[in-house]
Amino acid sequence: MTKRAFNFCAGPAALPEEVLKQVQAELLDWQGKGLSVMEMSHRGSDFIALAAEAEQDLRDLLHVPNNYKVLFLQGGASQQFAQIPLNLMRDDQKADYIETGIWARKAIEEAARYGAVNVAGSGKVYNFFAVPGQNEWKLSKDAAYVHYTSNETIGGVEFDWIPEVGDVPLVVDMSSDILSRPVDVSKFGVIYAGAQKNIGPSGLVVTIIREDLLGKERSDCPTMLNYKVAADNDSMYNTPPTFSWYLAGLVFKWLKKQGGLEGMKKVNQQKQELLYGYIDSTEFYNNPISQTSRSWMNVPFRLIDERLDKLFLEKAEKNNFLNLKGHRSVGGMRASIYNAVGLEAVQALVAFMKEFEREHG
């Protein structure tokens, strides 16, 4: 039996060990039914109850208002990049997008294939080391919606505020910071999030949409990408990714046991303070992101002496710290410290980083 590693992967990311143990225990025989969740009909009463419970637990955690639908979909955030304009923007309309890094850029490029996109604000002037303040934005008067990316997984910038956009629907890609702290869902028209960071396994994406935004799809929107069809069919227009849905449900229950999102906020705050605090205290490591835009979930950092990068990664892996290599477009290191990466993992990482500095500083 190998020891479980400290896994700082940006996604697919670490899952709570307690959740994995339950999945393991019931993998061949779910609740004495003699079959795996993977082998159950999505139309059967067992799975329908399990799916509804997962949705309710997510609603509880996020205090989702009653006039919002919660959808369990496929294709990741990248498919949402198309689904948003296909469902919300007519040919003759425009949409406002805020550019904060690589993921926002991808959303912009896909939307531009369906209508006019106005980049209303951009972190480019800050080299994407900060999110642009709302006073810098130039919003359109008649936008179909305003889209932003609340956390950039690669760049490591995060909004710690919610934009004010009046009556225009606010759409957010919350893939990498959903469920990491409380958020006021009522401020949004649409929230979407790929599961593979804070929700569950890859292959599932959760979309929370205000009901009045349903039924506005373009005529060429594929049926499977139509939010209204998904909503009208309780996300079971066709066979959903049942095992991922089940696993997400277990994660939601685990989050409730941790004190819900208030509880997660507390520990996530401690984790990021510890890691950024240490990085800021030394000349050996560096994080370039503006203090007020730093991500709580993805912490990119550099060794000032880049020649030590390879050795750092080798020693890290030998010491059971996995997936610390930064994204290829950024270089350096990145520690993704999502909900399932506990305070003890961050403490161990900081201890390792200190030791490495002592040896090589």
Place this chain on the structure above:
Amino acid sequence: MTKRAFNFCAGPAALPEEVLKQVQAELLDWQGKGLSVMEMSHRGSDFIALAAEAEQDLRDLLHVPNNYKVLFLQGGASQQFAQIPLNLMRDDQKADYIETGIWARKAIEEAARYGAVNVAGSGKVYNFFAVPGQNEWKLSKDAAYVHYTSNETIGGVEFDWIPEVGDVPLVVDMSSDILSRPVDVSKFGVIYAGAQKNIGPSGLVVTIIREDLLGKERSDCPTMLNYKVAADNDSMYNTPPTFSWYLAGLVFKWLKKQGGLEGMKKVNQQKQELLYGYIDSTEFYNNPISQTSRSWMNVPFRLIDERLDKLFLEKAEKNNFLNLKGHRSVGGMRASIYNAVGLEAVQALVAFMKEFEREHG
């Protein structure tokens, strides 16, 4: 520890017990790496190797020629219903479709949203109890492609022959009979199949496409639905459903151990002969499908005295035979006997059916 049930679910369907046991054993710690496959980066060397091996095993099983790409996608067959016309049919083109039941109908309706659809052949004259012979088809001269459904999961009809369509690309929804016996892939332009019957868990769909058909997509095709983008990125344009891909790979290895598709053909032939043979031998049960169109995978049947339906299902469940209730649109019973449902399960089912007939006939 409960006994594993005999699971005749139409999908998500039974998986080989041997595969589930391996998944269970390595769920928290894949090959001593200290993490679950679910927690591994899809860009890491471990997952890339695992994914490539799964693809190669599938290529081996189906003898996929080198000029075909094998794609691991999301959204199920229903999303393929849109992807096919979005990638293969221009606005001014038409496509030929063969109507054989509910799933063919769904494919037709989705395609008709993107271009002209010619229903070139239909089983309607046979009340969908048989597939229409090719001599009854009226193919267009200039069709972008010809689409058919090789096995209707609900109706229980199956083609035991491959249509001859000359130079027009032949497209097939093989969701519920892929890998059940050998097939000549070179006859097809595109083969697609939702995973949740003979491949692995739901949330994964496999598409095998001849390379010359890539790059013909409509301008409004979402990037995530573009076959060429998927092919150019080895099905990792974004995060794929990694756990489902891994599980599919284990199923492919299991199939190889069973003697590949020749081996599966042998046992699947025995299974269906046993079940249809018994049904045909009695006045107590009935299957309405024409002898030459009977599905090897999905066997719908009725009790002649419908008043016994409820009791049959109750006793079946008590005896550990699950998911025998027929689709709501058809009624009666249905036994789905995919690859992972062994001969012993069909023998046990027939014994149970005989006993029920003895008691209530």
